[in-house]
Amino acid sequence: MERRVVIGVGNEYRRDDGFGPRVVAELAERRRHDPRLAGVDLRVSDGEPARMLEAWTGADVAVVVDVARGGPPGEWTELALPRTAEPATSGHGFGLGATVALAHELDRLPRRLVALVAYGVEFGFGTGLSDVVAAAVSPVAERVCELGAPS
Amino acid sequence: MTHRHDRLIDVPGLARVEGEGAMHVRVRDGEVEDVRLEIYEPPRFFEAFLRGRRHTEPPDITARICGICPVAYQMSACAAIEDACGVTVPPTIAALRRLLYCGEWIESHVLHIYLLHAPDFLGYDSALDLARDRRDLVERGLALKKAGNDLMEAIGGRAIHPVNVRVGGFYRTPAPADLAPLRERLRTALDQALETVRWVAGFEFPPFYHDHEMLALTEPGRYAIESGSIVTTGGLEFGVRYFERHVVEEHVPHSTALHAHLAGRGRYLTGPAARYTLNQRWLSPLAKEAAEAAGLGTQCRNPYRSIVVRAVETVYAVEEAIRLIDAYEPPPFPAVPVPSRAAAGYGATEAPRGTLFHRYELDADGMVTSARIVPPTAQNQAAVEDDLARFVAGRLDLDDHLLTHQCEQAIRNYDPCISCATHFLDLHVERS
Structure with missing residues (x-):
C-alpha cells in the first residue's frame, strides 16, 4: 500500500504563516467523507529539517503545504521541489530547498515530492489568515486530495 | 585584511x-x-494574548511560542499555574513530565550539535556539506534525535507542540507497554550520545573565555530540569517566586527586546554552560565520566565548548529517560484537579537553552489577568x-x-x- 503524507508547514500564531496548518485542518475534516484521503498521514510541522525528513522518509507521495512572500497575495502555485540548497535564512536555519537537498544526500526523498505554496500578505503576530489567503485554503486542499489519491 | x-x-x-x-x-x-x-519578542505578544484566558490555557498557548522547545513553555506554565492554585502534582506525574522534558532536551541538543553547530568546527558551510562528506555522522545525529522525537510523541502526543500536557498533569498517560519499545531505542541512543561526546570533544576550540555570572536552576540530588531553585556562580540563591526581585528587565534604545540583568550586579548567562558549571556534580556517573574524558573540568567558560556540554547533557537526558521508564508507574489519574483561586504563581524550568521563567496572576474566576514570560535567549x-x-x-x-x-x-x-x-x-x- 502506498504511503502518502501531507505536511502543513507554518505557525498559526503568525497570521498567514498558519496557511499550511489550516489546510491540514481542512483535510482532516474532509477525510471523514472523502475516500481519496483515506490512509493519508496528515502532519503539521514548523519546517525543522530533521522532522521534515522523518515525516516524508519512505513515503511514496509527500505533499508540503506552505506559504511564501513575494507573489500575488492569495495566489498559489505547485512546485516540484528543487534539490539544491538555498540560502539558509528560514526560521530554523534551513530552507525547504536545503532540507530537500539534505534528504537527497541521505537517500530520504519520497518517491514524489510536491509543494503547494500560497503567497501570503500578513505575517504579524496573531491568529487568523488574511481574507485572500483564507480563500486559497479550499482550492489547495482540493489539489492535495487530487495529489494524495492512490495512484 | x-x-x-x-x-x-x-x-x-x-x-x-x-x-x-x-x-x-x-x-x-x-x-x-x-x-x-x-x-x-513574541513572548511580549503572548503575554498580552494570555490576558483574559482561562487558567487552564497557558500551557497550550505558550507552547506555540517555539517549535523547538514547546515542552519548556508547557512545563514552566504548568508550574506557575499550579503554584498559583496551591497544587503540587504527585511524584508519578512529575516523573512523567521529566521524561517528556528529556525528549525535548535530546531533540533540541542533537539538532543544534549536528545540523547547526558542528559544521562550524569542521569547516563546512552547512550540515548539507557535512552530509556529503560524512553521511554517517549526520545519520547518527538524526537517529539520536529521533529517540527524542519518539519520547515526545509517546508522552506528548506529537513531537511538535505536544497536545497531551495539561495543568495538573496529562490528558492521558501511557501504559508501561507503550514505553517499553522506547527503552530499547534509548539504549542504542545512549551509545550514540556517548559517541557524540567523544566526537565533539575532538573539535578545536578557540581560546575565548568570559567571566559572566551564570544562573541556573539547581536541585540537590539530581540535575535540575523541570524543578528546583535558582543559584548563580556569584553566590545568589533564591526561590523561583523571587525571580523578578533579582532579575531586572529593561528596555534598551536599540531593540524592542528587553535586556535582563541581575539587580545590582549586571549581565549574566543562562543555558547549558551555566547548568554544567553550577550543577555538574549532580550529573549521573556516566555523564560525569564522559564530561571528564572530554576535558570539560568543573566549569565551562569557553562558549565554544558549549557543544561539548550539550553532548554531555544529551547523555544525561538519554540515561535519565531510561531510568524513568524503568521506574515508571502509571499515575492512578492522568491529572489532578487544579481549582483556580485569585493568586499569583511562579514557575521556572530549564529549557534546552536555559532558565525559562513564567508568572501568572489569576482572578477569582480563574482568568489570567497578567502574564510574564522571560525566555533564556532574552536573558542572555x-x-x-x-x-x-x-x-x-x-x-x-x-x-x-x-x-x-x-x-x-x-x-x-x-x-x-x-x-x-x-x-x-x-x-x-x-x-x-
Missing part, C-alpha cells in the same frame, strides 16, 4: 540559529563602539553582546567577510532560540 579604521559589514541573514533577528556591530576609529543583538542578550564586543575587538584585522562569518559562529555558540523572540536575524557589522 582591511586597513580601514571605520567599518560597516552587512550580512543579510545569520544562518543556523533557531529563528531570526538582527545583529549590528559598529567599529569607529579602530575601536568597537557598539554591539547590538536585536530581537523582537547582554552577555552575548559583551562577548561579541570582545570577540570583534580581537579580530579587527580580519576582512569583513571573515569577521562576519566568525561573529555568526560566535553567536551560534549560544544556540539562540530567537524563534522564541523574533522572526529574522540580520547581521550588520558597521565600521564607520
Whole structure:
C-alpha cells in the first residue's frame, strides 16, 4: 500500500504563516467523507529539517503545504521541489530547498515530492489568515486530495 | 585584511540559529563602539494574548511560542499555574513530565550539535556539506534525535507542540507497554550520545573565555530540569517566586527586546554552560565520566565548548529517560484537579537553552489577568553582546567577510532560540 503524507508547514500564531496548518485542518475534516484521503498521514510541522525528513522518509507521495512572500497575495502555485540548497535564512536555519537537498544526500526523498505554496500578505503576530489567503485554503486542499489519491 | 579604521559589514541573514533577528556591530576609529543583538519578542505578544484566558490555557498557548522547545513553555506554565492554585502534582506525574522534558532536551541538543553547530568546527558551510562528506555522522545525529522525537510523541502526543500536557498533569498517560519499545531505542541512543561526546570533544576550540555570572536552576540530588531553585556562580540563591526581585528587565534604545540583568550586579548567562558549571556534580556517573574524558573540568567558560556540554547533557537526558521508564508507574489519574483561586504563581524550568521563567496572576474566576514570560535567549542578550564586543575587538584585522562569518559562529555558540523572540536575524557589522 502506498504511503502518502501531507505536511502543513507554518505557525498559526503568525497570521498567514498558519496557511499550511489550516489546510491540514481542512483535510482532516474532509477525510471523514472523502475516500481519496483515506490512509493519508496528515502532519503539521514548523519546517525543522530533521522532522521534515522523518515525516516524508519512505513515503511514496509527500505533499508540503506552505506559504511564501513575494507573489500575488492569495495566489498559489505547485512546485516540484528543487534539490539544491538555498540560502539558509528560514526560521530554523534551513530552507525547504536545503532540507530537500539534505534528504537527497541521505537517500530520504519520497518517491514524489510536491509543494503547494500560497503567497501570503500578513505575517504579524496573531491568529487568523488574511481574507485572500483564507480563500486559497479550499482550492489547495482540493489539489492535495487530487495529489494524495492512490495512484 | 582591511586597513580601514571605520567599518560597516552587512550580512543579510545569520544562518543556523533557531529563528531570526538582527545583529549590528559598529567599529569607529579602530575601536568597537557598539554591539547590538536585536530581537523582537513574541513572548511580549503572548503575554498580552494570555490576558483574559482561562487558567487552564497557558500551557497550550505558550507552547506555540517555539517549535523547538514547546515542552519548556508547557512545563514552566504548568508550574506557575499550579503554584498559583496551591497544587503540587504527585511524584508519578512529575516523573512523567521529566521524561517528556528529556525528549525535548535530546531533540533540541542533537539538532543544534549536528545540523547547526558542528559544521562550524569542521569547516563546512552547512550540515548539507557535512552530509556529503560524512553521511554517517549526520545519520547518527538524526537517529539520536529521533529517540527524542519518539519520547515526545509517546508522552506528548506529537513531537511538535505536544497536545497531551495539561495543568495538573496529562490528558492521558501511557501504559508501561507503550514505553517499553522506547527503552530499547534509548539504549542504542545512549551509545550514540556517548559517541557524540567523544566526537565533539575532538573539535578545536578557540581560546575565548568570559567571566559572566551564570544562573541556573539547581536541585540537590539530581540535575535540575523541570524543578528546583535558582543559584548563580556569584553566590545568589533564591526561590523561583523571587525571580523578578533579582532579575531586572529593561528596555534598551536599540531593540524592542528587553535586556535582563541581575539587580545590582549586571549581565549574566543562562543555558547549558551555566547548568554544567553550577550543577555538574549532580550529573549521573556516566555523564560525569564522559564530561571528564572530554576535558570539560568543573566549569565551562569557553562558549565554544558549549557543544561539548550539550553532548554531555544529551547523555544525561538519554540515561535519565531510561531510568524513568524503568521506574515508571502509571499515575492512578492522568491529572489532578487544579481549582483556580485569585493568586499569583511562579514557575521556572530549564529549557534546552536555559532558565525559562513564567508568572501568572489569576482572578477569582480563574482568568489570567497578567502574564510574564522571560525566555533564556532574552536573558542572555547582554552577555552575548559583551562577548561579541570582545570577540570583534580581537579580530579587527580580519576582512569583513571573515569577521562576519566568525561573529555568526560566535553567536551560534549560544544556540539562540530567537524563534522564541523574533522572526529574522540580520547581521550588520558597521565600521564607520
